[in-house]
Amino acid sequence: MANKVLLISQQEIADLVKRLAYELDRDYRDRTPVLVGVLKGSFVFLADLIRQMQTPIRNIELMRLSSYGSATVSSGEVKMLMGLTLGVATHQDVILIEDIVDTGLSTSTALQAIQIQNPASLKLCALLSKPSRRQVSVEIDYLGVTIGDRFVVGYGIDMDEQYRQLPAIYALED
Numbered sequence: 001m002a003n004k005v006l007l008i009s010q011q012e013i014a015d016l017v018k019r020l021a022y023e024l025d026r027d028y029r030d031r032t033p034v035l036v037g038v039l040k041g042s043f044v045f046l047a048d049l050i051r052q053m054q055t056p057i058r059n060i061e062l063m064r065l066s067s068y069g070s071a072t073v074s075s076g077e078v079k080m081l082m083g084l085t086l087g088v089a090t091h092q093d094v095i096l097i098e099d100i101v102d103t104g105l106s107t108s109t110a111l112q113a114i115q116i117q118n119p120a121s122l123k124l125c126a127l128l129s130k131p132s133r134r135q136v137s138v139e140i141d142y143l144g145v146t147i148g149d150r151f152v153v154g155y156g157i158d159m160d161e162q163y164r165q166l167p168a169i170y171a172l173e174d
């Protein structure tokens, strides 16, 4: 059984989410963006973020990608288990919402899926970034915090489907 070490407390997460919501509100003042969340990992972050935002959100869309399965390293193959509804991003100001950018493979797959729908603009908001593991470069426009080379769980993020319900973020150590 892996040992869990607290990395980001509930209060720290709440502060990060508030700051990101503030930045998005500042930049999207006169627009009505479409938010696209990447399931499953982003569902808790997305739910908290939208409730801190004042910007009127035109639409919330979801796609589901998977590449980790039960492992703690990426399989390198991103499976699109649920794609983006046809046309939802077309001519819209889209903000992609990710829980974590690790290798960058999932995020770049999601960005491509949105980009082919020809959005008016496309930005990325991610709660966590783990740059030490990056395989493809991804520009994060709105970032919560950078973390070190540790496998994290909690706040929607899993290890083999466990721990998503934890209200804080922990590093797993064996």
Ligand SMILES: O=P(O)(O)OC[C@H]1O[C@H](OP(=O)(O)OP(=O)(O)O)[C@H](O)[C@@H]1O
Binding pocket: 038, 039, 040, 041, 042, 065, 066, 067, 068, 069, 074, 098, 099, 100, 101, 102, 103, 104, 105, 106, 107, 157, 158
């Ligand atoms: O940058 P990457 O190395 O691609 O990793 C990031 C992605 O990996 C995880 O998803 P996962 O495949 O575990 O699916 P899940 O969200 O359903 O848990 C995580 O939630 C991110 O979406």
Ligand code: HPA
Binding pocket: 068, 100, 102, 103, 150, 151, 152, 153, 157, 158, 159
């Ligand atoms: O650190 C991580 N934890 C859980 N899932 C992940 N997917 C990418 N990185 C991680």
Ligand SMILES: [Mg+2]
Binding pocket: 041, 068, 069, 157, 158, 159, 160, 161
């Ligand atoms: Mg996962």
